[in-house]
Amino acid sequence: MLIIAERINSSRKQIAQAIAAGDRAFIEGEAKAQTLAGAHYIDVNAGTFVGEEAEKLRWIVEAVQEVTELPLSIDSPDPEVIKAMLPLMKKTPLINSITLESSRIEGILPLVVEYRTKVIALCQAEQAMSETVDQKVALAGRLVEKLTGAGVPLDDLYIDPLVYPLSTNPKSAGATLEAIGEIMRKFAGVHTICGLTNVSYGLPARKLINRAFLAAAITRGLDSAIIDPTDKLLYAMLKAATLVAGKDDYCMGYICAFREGRLE
Amino acid sequence: MLIIAERINSSRKQIAQAIAAGDRAFIEGEAKAQTLAGAHYIDVNAGTFVGEEAEKLRWIVEAVQEVTELPLSIDSPDPEVIKAMLPLMKKTPLINSITLESSRIEGILPLVVEYRTKVIALCQAEQAMSETVDQKVALAGRLVEKLTGAGVPLDDLYIDPLVYPLSTNPKSAGATLEAIGEIMRKFAGVHTICGLTNVSYGLPARKLINRAFLAAAITRGLDSAIIDPTDKLLYAMLKAATLVAGKDDYCMGYICAFREGRLE
16 A cells, blocks of 8 residues: 655645745655654645746645655646656656646646656546546546556556535545446556545544545555555554455555554 | 344353253343344344254344344254244244255245244355355256245245355355355346355454455345444445445445544
8 A cells, every 4th residue: 555645735724834934844854754654745835836836846745855865756736846846856756736637737747758757647637527437447448548548557457436525526536436346447557546425525533534534545455545644543554454455465554553652 | 135143053152051051131231232233133043052053042142132123044954953943933034044954845835934034044065065146046046946936936045055154265265255245146136145154264363354255245135134233343344345345325324334433
């Protein structure tokens, strides 16, 4: 299970404040905490700083790379911002994210190819819905075709079938779960990924819903997730679901997490 | 989601002690607590009292029916014991359980038909394995054929595909989850059910595994479970998974559970 640590995102109030105040120690602390908690990539996002996104993200990237050996996940829809970050990377990053929309394909795909990065690809296109299982799988197929056609190895491709809030779209989570299973079967070798927070938007006790959805998704084949690895209950559920999914040889991942006190 | 409350089972130490001591107030308390917690059936089991099972179970049945309006789940593999309990029932019970083994089919099926009970049917037969998805679905098919052939409505049939401990059988949970989906699709109108505790046998932090498995199973279509409804974390996960599965209209079940303080 590949964990992309989501905390360094300017849509979170404390992060936005730290960026605005130039509080480098705070950003470094977030990077360190997530590294210790088992992240594989540190996501970096300064999307709310319109007009200053590249400048702020550069500052974040420098701070984060100072304190962790982990590769980064460059989180922006803007090809220019991504392009400006790529030369700064100490390790091969992940780009978060591409879609089938022409501006993002045209702007971002050449960067993925040139820098041989991993890439998150959202099941999203102009004039196409992504609500039913069939729609999601069809969009995934177009992404696979487009990206592998450009030379991106299937193993570098993380498809996000997108999940909508249960509060407004009660069948969305079920469709997303089924799409994950279908995508993993149909395009063997590709990865699937999902952001969790959307699913519970507008409902109480959101984290409980996120945990239930993550557990179900992992048992469908989801093999990466954008989460907060310092969230103990979520991390524990991730370990349990990986075990239930039959992907934890000799139960060692689970037993080790238990011994480290991370399942309480 | 149909909840069969599992606590009154003589394999639990406190229950065995209460039965042995004739502590009727304790059994009544267990029945009341589970009723309040949202059970739909109260399971009653005195299986460890070999030679006295019918006598002890009769005593339990009387105690439980004194304090709850809920129907019972008569939990015994022994046709004679079940037969002795049926005339005592105030509400139509559920029989837990039948299998394809000839002694149980011959002994229990006529009782199911005569008393028009609901019945839990395990994917278990003489000289047949129930490990892979195909094996489980094939056994489910034989159960459906045999029971509906005898006149049992599909709606009264709760198929348990059986799950084995992850500690010894790492692929079992995954196979069971897939079998649940397949059975619900293939035999539309039938129910599926699962005991949870087996899946985590021999591992630490067992309840966490049970919760992950239950969440995943509900999103595959599982529509009943034998659980302890007074287990707050498990109950909360059940409500969240029902929502994620798209089976909670307007999220009302989830929101009500939240307002009742049952999601914390």
